[in-house]
Amino acid sequence: MPPDNISNDLSNSQLYDLLIKAIKDQTDVLKSEININIQDLSNKVETVDTKNTAKLKNLGVDITNDMPYEDRQVQRVLKVSFRNTKRQNHQARIRGNKLEIDGKFFTLGDLRNLEELVSEDNSSGGSRKRTALTTKRTEGNTKI
Structure with a gap:
């Protein structure tokens, strides 16, 4: 053998x-x-x-992706966020349609909200928006 x-x-x-x-x-x-x-x-x-x-x-063997088109699109966006997170030396994994960052789970909607808040924070520099960012992260974690 x-x-x-x-x-x-x-x-x-x-x-x-x-x-x-x-x-x-x-x-x-x-x-x-x-x-x-x-x-x-x-x-x-x-x-x-x-x-x-x-x-x-x-031979009659078809190779296809087993995920619907919408899920593949979500995965594509999550992979970009995953790579960016790994570059910042955070622990990250893609779990289905969610991204796990340092033990917290984020959906695609959560990530988009975070990106909007971060871009607003960078443009205006307010601490109130930083608090909102922390709140959104906590809410995103409790939804799962």
């Missing part, structure tokens, strides 16, 4: 060829004979080559 870390020794095209062979043969190759860890496979293959996508489509 081959070693469990076989996916580390294979290139992306070899992994796809292996997947296609398994589908063609309709056997449990991935489960029993080769024992590829699916997490390793998904980490190794970050992008799908056009050539390999065509091979899978010819």
